[in-house]
Amino acid sequence: MKTPEANLTPINSLEDALTRCQDLGMRVSRQRRYILELLWSQEEHLSAREIYDLLNQQGKEIGHTSVYQNLDALSAGSIIECVERSDGRLYGNISDSHSHVNCLDTNQIIDLQIELPKAIIKQIEAETGVTITDYRIDFFGYKNAAKADLGS
Numbered sequence: 001m002k003t004p005e006a007n008l009t010p011i012n013s014l015e016d017a018l019t020r021c022q023d024l025g026m027r028v029s030r031q032r033r034y035i036l037e038l039l040w041s042q043e044e045h046l047s048a049r050e051i052y053d054l055l056n057q058q059g060k061e062i063g064h065t066s067v068y069q070n071l072d073a074l075s076a077g078s079i080i081e082c083v084e085r086s087d088g089r090l091y092g093n094i095s096d097s098h099s100h101v102n103c104l105d106t107n108q109i110i111d112l113q114i115e116l117p118k119a120i121i122k123q124i125e126a127e128t129g130v131t132i133t134d135y136r137i138d139f140f141g142y143k144n145a146a147k148a149d150l151g152s
């Protein structure tokens with residue numbers, strides 16, 4: 001598999017994702033299209049098991065192995081997002097850098113585009129001597145305010 005080039009245009013839609021597959025020389029099989037269609041329609045972070053279940057519930061026949069192989073290939077090509085969690089991997093439709101709000105009570109991950117103030121980036125660069133080119137932030141919290149109070 002070729003690694004994606006930095007100058008590739010961002011993926012903003014299902015069509016962009018399918019085009020990216022072709023640009024990378026990946027065959028767009030029926031199963032691969034099913035997975036991309038599902039991720040772009042759900043806009044959530046799903047496990048391979050959930051993707052398998054949802055597709056089969058929709059009457060789209062796809063085997064376990066095919067789901068895992070396609071998710072591996074799509075995330076290796078940076079066409080989809082892969083989140084490593086202690087209880088396994090989750091896959092999302094947004095492949096560009098973005099931040100997450102992690103809900104500790106619902107286990108939901110909410111995608112977020114957030115830009116830090118330039119002063120903070122400058123401060124980090126001054127403290128570390130590293131020129132920052134990209135970042136992803138993980139926020140953690142509770143959807144249910146009552147649970148948040150327990151922690152304080």
Ligand SMILES: [Zn+2]
Pocket residue numbers: 045081092094098099100110111
């Ligand atoms: Zn995400």
